[in-house]
Amino acid sequence: MSDFWSIWISVITFVVILGSVWLLMANRKTEVKGDLAEGEIPKTGHAYDGIEEYDNPLPAWWFWMFIASAVFSLVYLLLYPGLGNYKGLLGWTQESQWQERVDSANRVLDEQYEIYAATAIDDLAADPAALRMGRRLFNNNCSLCHGIGGVGANGFPDLSDSDWLYGGSAEAIIHSITQGRQGVMPAWGAALGDRGVEDVADFVMSLSGLPFDMQRAARGASQYQMFCVSCHGRDGGGMQALGAPNLKDNIWLYNQADTSLLENIRHSIRNGRNGAMPNHGEKLRAEKIHLISAYVYSLSQTNQQP
């Protein structure tokens, strides 16, 4: 706020408060001319259009309450910010009040977090209270991609099964959340050519026991050994160090429902995939990640919803 507006506001505020007090003081008495006749009722002498005002005085406490309000206003404006740029003697701000509330809430939470942070993931996964807290944190921070209960979606892994891209140990889960993950599948469309893509796709279908074309799969097998084996393994079992998916189970990270599975696989081979799990180490405190990890870990252990 510029100085002009600051002064403008302050002046108006004082004028209103002091003006009100002046108005009260100026009108607290009135003069009446002449003596009352016998039996006449006292009037204030105010008359408008023949309407006269009887003398019905307001109670004195009303007068003093008015004065008290004015005094209160001035004291308030001295202590708190209200006059333009003036900060007030107490130094109160909305932000500081908000910060105080947050801090006091955090103090309560910190005690609980400390206890949980010192507990091993295995033990937390068996503690219903810790899991409830972890589930809330998960639903607030993770479920937008992974779904409530971690059921996953097209392009986002299902966390509630026991199939893991990067390993399902407590350490691996904490690492995934804290550091993030980058799952890159190169595009092989140029190297394989259109027919090659189709052949390899059929071979991949054969790995998970799905219906496939014999001839194509036979051709695709040799291509697979050339291009794919270094990440997905000789038998298609995947490699958790790279996050290369296991191709032998019937669990698909990229499976858009409006096209067939085969078409989805061809797309993956032809164009590649680029899956990113953002790193949450800067967004979430380590204690929270610890709790979320316990929840995710418990999902894969029980394969049931708490």
Add this chain to the structure above:
Amino acid sequence: MDKMPSSLPSQPESAKPQAAPANEAIHVLNLYQTADKIYTRSLEGFYRSLRRWTWIPMLASYFLIPWLNIDGRQAVWFDLAERKFHIFWLTLWPQDLPFLAALLIISAFGLFTITNLAGRVWCGFSCPQTVWTSIFIAVEEWFEGDRNKRIKLDAQPWSVNKLARKSAVQLCWLLISLATGLTFVGYFNPIRELVPDLLQLTIGGAALFWLLLFTALTWANAGLMREQICLYVCPYARFQSVMFDSDTLIVSYDKARGEQRGSRKINQDPRQLGLGDCVDCTLCVQVCPTGIDIRDGLQYECISCGLCIDACNTVMDKMHYPTGLISFTTENSLEKGTRFRLLRPRLLAYFAVLVLMCSVFVYEIGSRVALEIDVVRDRNMLYRVTEGGFVENSYKLKINNMDQRDHQYSISITSDQELIYRGQSEVGVAEGEAVEMLVRLLLPIDQITETNREVEFVVTATTEPALQNSEISRFIAPLKNRD
């Protein structure tokens, strides 16, 4: 009527202010003045005992209800920390706030109806302001004596006797205020813990603050402010006259019968002296809690307590005149001599609306289900395709047990398609708790007929089939595969 002066001119005057002679005295009028203290004379009578019998049950329930317990819990307990209002066998949650609003509206309408029927009787017979003020005045009377003695005592210089009496009054007032404040806070903090805490001085800060505040306010309202609240503060006093009509029962002085007022001996015939029935004893003014003279006509300060009727009837009996010079009567009766007309459109309309609102309220409370469910679809994906060719939707199901007992609930779904339900089919929820659970519904891809269908979640208490609630959500599936 609202703007009536506290006294009326006895003869009509010319409204024009007269031109003042030059040598007139000038008086200064103070427009703010300390009101004179009102010393009410107490007289027994019909309305006084009626008031007493109105108060006793109200006061008794106010002071005793917090001490009632149900199932080891305070029967009436407004638990602000948990945001639950326990009212006997009913527990209201924040989402039941409309009930509170409805209750306030009904109370307001009840007040309007009563006002239209009999004026400001709420104030004279039931208002806590009046009740506590009267209790405080009774204490004054007990220690300082009747009206005349009190006036004398106040006029005296301070003495040991005066100090002792005044201190006793103040101490008694404080004890009553403390009991009132303690009871009030006891509706919010369980009183069986509050009282021992107070006695052992281990009471919490917030509870102590409210306790002291309500004690101070009770003391100030009933001890110092008294009728000033009714005259200057209470909003109802300001708009009560709107509900009046010519058939409203109001406390009124029968001017035609009473005037010309004047004193006389009991054996004299007033008619020969040119007098009416009013003996001008001013008893009606002395008993009035708001200090008005009812003989000046209806004033907004009048709280319809009927004490002046009692006073006047006592005098009329002594004089062997018929009673009822001051009585509860209507403007029409006084001016036209017609009988009191109860059935009139305005009152009937008020009453009909009141009955209607009460019926709806009772029905709503009676049909309230103490179970709330909420179905939230997954925030991210509409559906997912799972291994084995199923389309899966996932839902967050929240079950909130608003009953006063623990329950086991069974969950079922109804839909026009055979959806496979995956999740808990039964769940136990403790009283006043809420659980959140994950439910998945699956449909084989080859059975998809619509992309969007309704599915209803039904939650039923296993032991109480009536305790059931449902919510409609949707099952979303992709369009048919396009190959």
